[in-house]
Amino acid sequence: MAQMTGGQAVVQALQREGVECVFGLPGVQIMGIYDAFYGQSDVKLITVRHEQTTTYMADGYARVTGKPGVGLVVPGPGIQNASAALGTAYSCSSPVLLVAGQIESYMLGQDKGALHEINDQLDIVRPVTKWCQRVLNVENIPAAIHEAMRQMQTGRPRPTLVEVPPDVLATIADVTLSTPERYAALSPDQTNIQRAAELLATAQKPLIWAGGGVIVGDASAELQTLAEALGAPVATTPEGKGAIPEDHALALGVGYYGHGAPSYAAPRADVILAVGTRLTGQMRGPTAPRAPQRLIHLDVDASVIGKNYPADIALVGHAKQGLQMLLEAVRTQKATQARWPRQELAEIIRDSEAWVRQQAPLQCEIIGQLQQVLDDDAVVVSGITNVGYWSHFALRVRRPRTYLSASYFATLGFAFPTALGAKVAAPNRQVVSLSGDGGFMYALPELATAVQYGINLVALVFVDGAFGASNNDQRTRYQGRIVGTNIHNPNFVQVAEAFGAKGIRAEPDKLAAALQEAFDANRPTLIEVPVPTMAPPFQIPPRGE
Numbered sequence: 001m002a003q004m005t006g007g008q009a010v011v012q013a014l015q016r017e018g019v020e021c022v023f024g025l026p027g028v029q030i031m032g033i034y035d036a037f038y039g040q041s042d043v044k045l046i047t048v049r050h051e052q053t054t055t056y057m058a059d060g061y062a063r064v065t066g067k068p069g070v071g072l073v074v075p076g077p078g079i080q081n082a083s084a085a086l087g088t089a090y091s092c093s094s095p096v097l098l099v100a101g102q103i104e105s106y107m108l109g110q111d112k113g114a115l116h117e118i119n120d121q122l123d124i125v126r127p128v129t130k131w132c133q134r135v136l137n138v139e140n141i142p143a144a145i146h147e148a149m150r151q152m153q154t155g156r157p158r159p160t161l162v163e164v165p166p167d168v169l170a171t172i173a174d175v176t177l178s179t180p181e182r183y184a185a186l187s188p189d190q191t192n193i194q195r196a197a198e199l200l201a202t203a204q205k206p207l208i209w210a211g212g213g214v215i216v217g218d219a220s221a222e223l224q225t226l227a228e229a230l231g232a233p234v235a236t237t238p239e240g241k242g243a244i245p246e247d248h249a250l251a252l253g254v255g256y257y258g259h260g261a262p263s264y265a266a267p268r269a270d271v272i273l274a275v276g277t278r279l280t281g282q283m284r285g286p287t288a289p290r291a292p293q294r295l296i297h298l299d300v301d302a303s304v305i306g307k308n309y310p311a312d313i314a315l316v317g318h319a320k321q322g323l324q325m326l327l328e329a330v331r332t333q334k335a336t337q338a339r340w341p342r343q344e345l346a347e348i349i350r351d352s353e354a355w356v357r358q359q360a361p362l363q364c365e366i367i368g369q370l371q372q373v374l375d376d377d378a379v380v381v382s383g384i385t386n387v388g389y390w391s392h393f394a395l396r397v398r399r400p401r402t403y404l405s406a407s408y409f410a411t412l413g414f415a416f417p418t419a420l421g422a423k424v425a426a427p428n429r430q431v432v433s434l435s436g437d438g439g440f441m442y443a444l445p446e447l448a449t450a451v452q453y454g455i456n457l458v459a460l461v462f463v464d465g466a467f468g469a470s471n472n473d474q475r476t477r478y479q480g481r482i483v484g485t486n487i488h489n490p491n492f493v494q495v496a497e498a499f500g501a502k503g504i505r506a507e508p509d510k511l512a513a514a515l516q517e518a519f520d521a522n523r524p525t526l527i528e529v530p531v532p533t534m535a536p537p538f539q540i541p542p543r544g545e
């Protein structure tokens with residue numbers, strides 16, 4: 001027990017739980033927390049230029065490290081500004097704790113229009129958090145932060161929020177810090193594992209769909225071993241990209257909106273094992289599971305099983321434990337010998353690559369240039385931009401936690417600020433964000449943050465003078481009636497330089513050299529790449545539709 005202010009209790013509790021860095025933006029109600037960062041070096045404070053970035057950075061940090069990321073914002077508009085990023089973290093099952101201010105506790109619930117007041121503020125974050133709580137006593141601050149950590153490290157990790165009024169932050173009390181814990185994983189029911197193993201072992205053509213849950217659950221090694229034991233090809237969702245090295249003979253790559261090698265392989269499978277994926281309803285056309293295919297669904301979140309597609313066998317548990325148990329059970333079975341001939345898989349991949357090259361030649365050129373200079377452990381944040389979508393298919397990713405997408409939230413503007421957080425987590429690795437000219441502008445002022453804190457990432461900005469996906473939609477679905485989708489741009493190279501960052505302009509076929517120059521400079525760098533407006537894969541109908 002020690003005497004401290006509420007603000008100090010927040011920072012000390014975070015430190016106890018292993019938090020090394022907080023991404024914040026100050027304001028009167030949270031100055032008690034800001035003050036507690038003064039004169040200590042255990043927890044680093046990075047101040048950004050818009051609240052969305054606090055939470056995007058916390059998310060990028062969390063996804064690269066696997067540890068919770070923490071943001072800090074004022075109430076009302078602060079929380080609202082952060083909420084698109086909170087929703088992104090929610091859709092990506094990312095452990096992000098947002099610490100938020102409140103109005104004075106004696107003003108709560110009266111809707112008198114206090115500074116930054118939103119009456120019942122927690123109600124607006126409930127749909128995008130797993131758990132949220134108001135703390136009204138200094139003594140309860142460590143327990144609330146501990147519970148947030150527990151929520152994010154058990155079951156399906158999703159964002160949490162703790163709010164503390166300023167008078168509570170200012171109060172001095174005897175505070176006992178909580179002891180950090182390691183939490184047990186959830187194992188699926190052994191009887192169901194046995195049934196699943198029998199089904200898999202007798203399958204002619206088993207296929208595995210690996211989603212973000214494999215990566216979040218650090219189950220890549222188990223996934224690969226089971227795939228090898230079964231001779232089962234592995235399809236991934238964009239969120240699961242990197243769950244198996246994409247140069248592995250059993251790796252099919254990403255299936256997305258009915259495209260990619262999984263769209264050729266999935267219809268031929270007789271038994272599908274889905275792991276850590278909700279099997280999105282966006283699995284259009286040939287990628288969607290359908291009868292008489294048998295579906296085994298393993299997920300730590302029981303509510304996603306059977307939500308989009310009915311499951312024959314439900315396995316509720318963590319991916320790592322579930323896959324390990326399946327492997328042990330499969331090894332006791334007499335496995336069917338004739339599985340996917342290597343030749344068949346090689347042909348599927350060849351056909352799929354040919355389709356991608358034919359549909360998206362310039363995007364493939366750009367992604368090929370990237371691939372030339374990216375290390376295996378480079379982190380790529382794939383934004384809501386044309387090259388971002390095509391990189392789901394065309395970029396070879398070899399490690400988990402190195403390819404970050406926005407999942408079903410598809411949050412325009414997330415790539416650059418999320419990459420800033422990724423670079424804080426991995427300062428000695430290459431970190432690259434892929435943004436369009438529309439999306440990059442959402443967080444453009446954070447170039448200042450990158451320069452101020454020496455966050456030496458590379459931001460690629462694809463400049464087509466348009467909200468390209470919407471513009472292409474008008475060209476194709478609305479008979480070329482272009483309205484409100486062209487955009488005026490600054491000279492991005494000059495903008496970068498005005499911020500004190502490095503700016504480079506590179507044609508698509510010169511991108512590798514520009515990227516190398518950026519990595520060698522080891523400074524925050526923006527590379528402007530002129531491109532025409534191109535078709536995104538989700539605007540191309542899948543085969544057979």
Ligand SMILES: Cc1ncc(C[n+]2csc(CCOP(=O)(O)OP(=O)(O)O)c2C)c(N)n1
Binds near residue numbers: 438464
């Ligand atoms: C927050 C949010 N607002 C709007 C959209 C809709 N949207 C999806 S893609 C897109 C255009 C993006 O333009 P740009 O960033 O320039 O990328 P491009 O498509 O041109 O490559 C828009 C407006 C979205 N996904 N998210």
Ligand SMILES: [Mg+2]
Binds near residue numbers: 437462463464467
């Ligand atoms: Mg654009």
